[in-house]
Amino acid sequence: MTPEPDPELREALLAAVPSLRAFAISLSGQVDRADDLVQDTLLRALANLHRFEPGTNLNAWLFTILRNLFHSEYRKRRREVEDPDGSYAGRLKVQPDQGSHLDFEDFRSALAKLPPDQREALLLVGASGFSYEEAAHICGCAVGTIKSRVNRARFRLASLLNVEDIEDLGPDSMTRAALQG
Template sequence: MSTVDPSLRDDIIAAIPNLRAFAISLSGSVDRADDLVQETLLRAFANISSFRPGTNLPAWLFTILRNLFRSEYRKRRREVPDSDGAFAATLTTNPDQTTHLDFEDFRIALDKLPSDQREALVLVGASGFSYEEAAEICECAVGTIKSRVNRARKRLGELLAIEGDDDFGPDKTTRAVQAAERA
């Protein structure tokens, strides 16, 4: 921080009671007002080089305070009041690291499929081609593509130990923990 002219520092300190009164009128809370004034002073001293001597110092300080209050007000409008933490306690997320591991398991299993089944599955499942379009690309009958895709899906399910829809998403342990937290 650059050296502040002692008279300018004294003028800033002299403005504190008026800043505090203004902050109380804006926030309606003495504690919040004190925080606003403190942040105003920190910003004023951090940006003292932008103050032009000979201009209205209190107006500059009040502008900083007002802008701080408005910024925080806009930010708080988007926040959910949760002082007791009840809402936060209901929020859960799945761990990120399992997604990478699941994808790696899928990639390994996909590589174990015969090439004709892998090709059909990628064309229909990942690339979004219809069975007819995939059959045209592979130069075979539509029934052949349907059969290859069906066998590929079944084999992938076996390789990945997928028994049903419940095997998608969080694992059984994670689901049990999440259910216990909600109860």
């Protein structure tokens, strides 16, 4: 059994859960699967707490663990039945009756059309608030690569959502953060 982390570290781990969950939902597209990813991330982090270097960015470390778990799980799930266009999943849900929900679905759909590397970079920088440097560290690539991916993702999202200027963006702060440079 893993020893209990000190109270300050425990609080920092708990504070990271909402951001980890949002990132996991964005990656997996499924709340239940995302919750499992977050739980596995926390378990792995606790089991490997001796590898965490105090004074470094705990959130970046946790996001890296989550990202690696997701990709490992993805490789394992390749043999499962895929639903690339979402038609099967689309038949399983009830369409929302409020405009903001429809706007969010349009945004999610457009986000899903981005290449995985661009979507990941945009979510880390635009939605999760990581700096370009932190996102580059999480993804294991150069800062310039992350900047390029984010820029291309923002441009493509704006095109997919028919956004021509700032006034076309809705009141949703997540959408604004993802599309603004």
